[in-house]
Amino acid sequence: MEEEPKKENNQLPFNVKDLVDSHISEMHMEYHKFFELKNEPNKIIRVESSDELKTKHNNKLEIAELVEIASRLYKELEEKYGIFVPTDFFVGKDKEGKDVVFSVVDKISGKHLGEVEKSKEAAAQVESLYTSVAKYFLDKYKDGGLYLWDICGESQYIYGRKSNGNEDKIYLIDTDIWLNNSRTGMYLVVYWLTRHMSGAERDFNTQFNEARNYIKQFIDQPLPKNISETDMKNVDGIKSFLNNVKSDYNPKSAIPTFE
Secondary structure, three states: OOOOOOOOOOOOOOOHHHEEEOOOHHHHOOOOEEEEEOOEEEEEEEEEEHHHHHHHOOOOOOHHHHHHHHHHHHHHHHHHHOOEOOEEEEEEEOOOOOEEEEEEEEOOEEEEHHHOOOOHHHHHHHHHHHHHHHHHHHHHHHHOOOEEOOOOOHHHEEEEEOOOOOOOEEEEOOOOOOEEOOHHHHHHHHHHHHHHHHHHHHHHOOOOHHHHHHHHHHHOOOOOOOOOHHHHHHHHHHHHHHOOOOOOOOOOOOOOOOO
């Protein structure tokens, strides 16, 4: 008896021919291409080149592995840290036949964190978010291994709801694949976290004490032996934040090197 053909893993849940340009691309053309589906207006599809993804990670991980790890890490954000990430990743080919990774994200109606009304409910959710992100980097520093480094910016989150939702929540919608495994590089990431967090604290006229406590625990960890002068500037910047001292330090790049 002839066996039925097996379905490919990571099979696309849509036809590439049904993708139409999204207006979001007008704002992000130099970074990524965004699409929508003709018959599914509540989804946004981000497209990333497989070759560019491998280059970003120094060609140390194959695409299937990158996607598997990213999916696991984003799922961990939801299940362990309570950060909502409405996305799924799929490997496939674009309309030109090039190898790409599709990130299918639920469309959220709402505002970026810096634009939300300063209500008690919004303040509580923003504080909870920064607490979770700070705890995430503390845990990843202690545990080692791969982590999501690009989850700190307020513009990466929207406070709103899905089309079928009945309450406002904070969602991480910027879900491109940027992994890292550098402990020293994490000082740069946490420094940028403090920059964004200080702005949110000013907006809501409060301090996020639990998040600050996790950041203090992070910076109190023993420094790596290979820490550089630049990394030490990030350490000093984090300490300035915790001591409520304004820092004029502005690093040229927020992209740690994948080791």
